[in-house]
Amino acid sequence: MTEHLSGRSLEDAREAIVDRYSGLARQALAGQAPADSCTTSEREEEGCFGAARYGADEAVPEAALRASLGCGDPTAVAGIASGETILDLGSGGGLDVILSARRTGTAGKAYGLDASPDMLTLAAANAAEAGIGNVEFLRGHIEDIPLPDAHVDVVISNCVINLSTDKPRVLAEAFRVLRPGGRLGVTDVIAAHDLDPAERTTAEQAVGCAAGTLTLSEYRHRLLAAGFTTATITPTHQVAPGLHSAIVQAGKPAAPDGIVIRPMRPGDAEDVLAIYQAGLDGGNASFETTTPTWEAFDAAKLPLHRHVATDTGTGQVLGWIAATAVSDRCVYAGVVEHSVYVHPGHHRRGIAAALLRALIDSTQTAGIWTIQSGIFPDNTASLRLHAGAGFRTVGTRRRIGRHHGRWRDVVLIERRSPTVEPG
Template sequence: MTESQSTTDADDERLDAETQRTAVRERYGRIAEESDSCCDETASCCDGTAAGTDSRSEASTQRGYSADDLDAVAGDANLNLGCGNPTAIASLAAGDTVLDLGSGGGFDCFLAAREVGPDGHVIGVDMTPEMVEKARGNVAANDADNVEFRLGEIEHLPVADESVDVILSNCVVNLSPDKSRVFREAYRVLRPGGRVAISDVVLTADLPTDLRADPESVAGCVAGAASIPALESMLTDAGFVDVAIEPKSDSDEFIREWDDALDLSEYIVAATVEAERPGPEVTS
């Protein structure tokens, strides 16, 4: 079996799609409800020690956010559930329409709203009702009239065709049981010339069998990760060009903290994922 075959969403050793979705929805619904102090200690997509303000800020800095980023967003939007800072690679411009896949408490959406300004628009999509409720509550705290949150699955986006300039996502695509469909949907909603700027985890070595079939491991941003060749193939098959996936060598610093018994940095690494939908053809 080749590497790309062993790391696609069709892997027979992985959970079925409905079990995956249930595990993810329950986990992040629980986190949303218990997030008065970042997240519960069982959430491996964030540092379990990050309950206090100082440690929460340190965890966010490890993932690529600046002190200005942290100061700019009010409320409890920052749940430290990501593995990077997609807004840092998105090159957002005033007036852009931005879509965040798996928007959680809304932190990246509010950062994007600063960049696109009052003439821009930011849409967050999340499949967890509790997260959408939390994010909507943070809109008023951030006086963000140009941000909205919609309930929906990233495999079936509640977004019109060719209506978005930039798609963000932060450690969420790995949670999907059908990543190929996620990228096809991303292509559908992007305008010609639009682009994706994603932070996610990618697989660097085959996971132990017990992890691949563990609902908590899937929901914890581990067992659902795909390899770089598999992701490149999915994006290309969806129609994207200029695909670039770059691992972050320093991500082992926080990935090691996701499991007390196993060094997960031996199997996964955080990475940036960028690609473009081809622009309109120019006719003479």
């Protein structure tokens, strides 16, 4: 697997991919089908890529079908609704853009992003032939999407992410342009986790995955790292020994108006620790009275389960949530303890509830089955918040510790995942 190439290597890889697909576009424009596409009769054959993976109930231009080299139909799994804005990464001849534009209707819009000028020419011609007006085709790379933050409702892609040499950046960009509550629905090629490295390389080369594939667990990890908190990856048909097409669905956390929830970054340190200290100063957040250093905080918190709520206008961090492993013993691998803090000037905006939902989703996606915490009985707002999110009271530890010179009780709460089994 080759990722994070730099300088000339990245540009060379990109140019090679653009040249290949520009050639396929020219073939389609000339009325020829690409040599490695498949027909409907070949639908179940190993290594079959192309429009045969689509249903036959929608009329689209023949050139769009000829140019398709996908491994599935992302428009069938993305749940596109009327009025939504859709972005297709690596839109090729425009097939998925046309289908998306029809599903979202004239109240919505479908963007197609491709790095090949020939593919963009082909896609625009196909959309015009299909009589589709609510589309826009953009030239660019999927690692650098030329759209503003929080601009689209759905990101789709058909067997293109595997072509990127920087897949984490692609997923981070998809996360960035999605609105809060937005979703990713793509098809891609994944590798079996036990595939021998040499066999994996051979299979990838055979089906044109020039930049390598991800395993199911690697894909899930990268989605969580990008900020997606829900992720489902479903293998479908085999495309080569040890390689399968897969449906990849993921969700960006929902948030109150004017707020976005994203992964916590080192640049958030000052805001995060300031909010933390303000909570401690309130007297009901923790036995701690001063915040740790950022280095200590960073070392203790699990990387995939630390989220911040930021103002979409200013970028200011307004709240955060993070989880810590309760033990390094393997039997407690699925049990974490969490903390959630909101800037005192932004209480009662639903920020804490949204952060808690994001943590619940990200931990469940990662296979964590229990979230727990200890709360002072006086902190009734936190107890209500957690009860509303499905936490139960385990019990109360009486006079367990001294805080500002007095002994205090702690209410133990936990949430057991209804979908993740221990072990």
